[in-house]
Amino acid sequence: MSDRYEIRFSGSGGQGLILAGVIFAEAATIYDKINAVQSQSYGPEARGGASKSEVIISEEVIDFPKALGIDLQLSLTQESCTKYYKDIKPHGILLVDEDFVRDIPEGDFQVIKMPIIRTASEEIGKSFVANIVATGAIAAITGKVKIESVEKAVLSRVPKGTEEMNKKALMAGYNMAMARLG
Amino acid sequence: MGTLKLLQGNEACAEGALYAGCTFFAGYPITPSTEVAEYLARRLPRIGGVILQMEDEIASVGAIIGASLAGKKSMTATSGPGFSLKQENIGFGMLCEVPCVIVDVMRGGPSTGVPTGPSQSDIMQCKWGTHGDHPVICLTPAYVQEIFSETVRAFNLAERYRTPVILAFDEIVGHMREKIEIPEKGVLEVENRRRPTCPPSEYKPFDETQGDVPPIADFFSGYRQHITGLNHASDGFPVNASPRIHTDELRLIRKVEGNRKDIIRYDTVLLDDAEVAVFAYGVSGRSGKNAVEMARAEGIKAGLFRPLTIWPFPVEEVAALASRVKAIIVPELSLGQIVLEVERCAKGRCDVQGIFRVDGDPITPAQILEKIKEVG
Structure with a gap:
């Protein structure tokens, strides 16, 4: 269990965070040929409420399928950030949407702030691709999957006719994170 | 491939x-x-x-x-x-x-x-x-x-x-x-039910002389069927008579219980020399595997028994296990159900302890490891 890398996508139900987790896991397993498990948890509401999706990546077989210590948590809403940040492990990363998460919790982790939803609405023109922008950013920050693999996974999972927009969203997130990382 | x-x-x-x-x-x-x-x-x-x-x-x-x-x-x-x-x-x-x-x-x-x-x-x-x-x-x-x-x-x-x-x-x-x-077609075995080979006039849908699992004809294939939730004779029509009800009930149970070896399947991890066993299925079995690996890394002889067939219950396997380990730990996402079955089979030959959780989260490997150390 030593080489587990745990990513949590959190936000509000309806933001596409489960899909983001699925895409990341598909990039890892099908295209990069490493082990990954994706799981999710959500309340009875179809929309709204804190929602999370987790992806565990490992060179070894993954048995316990849920997070034990989060290496990177994405939070697109204040509620999800406040509710879930305590599982981030020492020296882990908290990636937040800088417009929607203003109250940054304190802890032994690195905080990365990015205008994820604003990038989606202003650069791409559709706020609902924020999940894909975030996925691109996470691919850059973690370096756990190849961006080409993520792109393939995105294209296999998004609705027909939205491919170009989603590719653009992915690269916007990826490039924004690369620029931040220097 | x-x-x-x-x-x-x-x-x-x-x-x-x-x-x-x-x-x-x-x-x-x-x-x-x-x-x-x-x-x-x-x-x-x-x-x-x-x-x-x-x-x-x-x-x-x-x-x-x-x-x-x-x-x-x-x-x-x-x-x-x-x-x-x-x-x-x-x-x-x-x-x-x-x-x-x-x-x-x-x-x-x-x-x-x-x-x-x-x-x-x-x-x-x-x-x-x-x-x-x-x-x-x-x-x-x-x-x-x-x-x-x-x-x-x-x-x-x-x-x-x-x-x-x-x-x-x-x-x-x-x-x-x-x-x-x-897998490609043909890699895994796919079985089909035994259908009658006799002429339709001789067919009986519950003919126990054909063995514990009588052949079954398809409706509309020319074979006469009668299906009822009442206990029935070999032709499918209701009976209310001894000894048919008794013998037919026994046959129903026997066709499963009598074929336990064929039906029961389970996975084990490091169980051969284990002193403490974890008995768990489903997501709890996944946690159990990690817990066993963590215990072994600390020098504790733990092993996992993970049933893939829970019913019929692996009675003999659990009884044998109970005779050679100190304790069996049963983690389950309930307030204690399958632990009762393990206790029944262990018959006091070893300690049996449950870990129960119903708050919506799985039992973690650490929770099971703690229990392994407690009983080991």
């Missing part, structure tokens, strides 16, 4: 059903099982199969029993509240010896409970949910690949023993996604 896919447990169940030759699904949607129906709704019509959304759960089992009697491999899927409703017709399927598969993706209960939370608290209902003495085969896969292969096995056992087979897994493995390989 088969096809690689990233699939949910529920989707893998649907793929397993298709692989096994299922062409009929009837159900009533319920979280966390709905993806089984959704997936089959996309796939079945393309291969000439049928999917029906019924008015309720009782009707869903009625529909799959009807389809099976017409010669089709059939399945339904549900969760706790729906599983309760299905029980009446599940019993009917058992007495009338109708091959079919019933999937229960377990969520918190009782009643509507926690629709999106995992649970393992239907496991006794799988055995005793319907009334009367009845034969039960129930399988409990824990990995997405295993859900696929155990679904195929569920259909095979249903066909081989002419009985409903229950496939029970928790919300976590039902909803989680893992990479699976769907």
Whole structure:
């Protein structure tokens, strides 16, 4: 269990965070040929409420399928950030949407702030691709999957006719994170 | 080389059903099982199969029993509240010896409970949910690949023993996604029911002289059928007489209990020299495997027994295990159900301790490790 890398996508139900987790896991397993498990948890509401999706990546077989210590948590809403940040492990990363998460919790982790939803609405023109922008950013920050693999996974999972927009969203997130990382 | 896919447990169940030759699904949607129906709704019509959304759960089992009697491999899927409703017709399927598969993706209960939370608290209902003495085969896969292969096995056992087979897994493995390989046709064995070879005039649907699992004819194939939930004679018509009822009830139980070696399957991890054993299925079995590995890394001789067939219960295997370990730990997402069965088999030969959790989160490897250290 030593080489587990745990990513949590959190936000509000309806933001596409489960899909983001699925895409990341598909990039890892099908295209990069490493082990990954994706799981999710959500309340009875179809929309709204804190929602999370987790992806565990490992060179070894993954048995316990849920997070034990989060290496990177994405939070697109204040509620999800406040509710879930305590599982981030020492020296882990908290990636937040800088417009929607203003109250940054304190802890032994690195905080990365990015205008994820604003990038989606202003650069791409559709706020609902924020999940894909975030996925691109996470691919850059973690370096756990190849961006080409993520792109393939995105294209296999998004609705027909939205491919170009989603590719653009992915690269916007990826490039924004690369620029931040220097 | 088969096809690689990233699939949910529920989707893998649907793929397993298709692989096994299922062409009929009837159900009533319920979280966390709905993806089984959704997936089959996309796939079945393309291969000439049928999917029906019924008015309720009782009707869903009625529909799959009807389809099976017409010669089709059939399945339904549900969760706790729906599983309760299905029980009446599940019993009917058992007495009338109708091959079919019933999937229960377990969520918190009782009643509507926690629709999106995992649970393992239907496991006794799988055995005793319907009334009367009845034969039960129930399988409990824990990995997405295993859900696929155990679904195929569920259909095979249903066909081989002419009985409903229950496939029970928790919300976590039902909803989680893992990479699976769907093998080419022919790689996994697919079995079909024994059909009569005698002339229609000589056919009896419950002819015990043909063995414990009499051949079954398809409706509308020229063979006369009579199906009733009343105890029946070999021609299918009701009887109310001794000793037929007694001997036929015994045969029903015997066709499952008498074939335990064929039906029971389990996985073990580092169990041979273990001093402490973990007995766990489903998501708790996955935690158990990690706990055992962590214990071994600390020099503690722990091992895992992970049943894939929970009913009939691996009585002899657990009894033998109880004779050679200090303790058996039983983690389960209930307030203590299958631990009672382990205790029954251990008969006081070793310590048996449960770890119970019903708050919507799985039992962690660390929780199990702590218990291993406590009893070891």
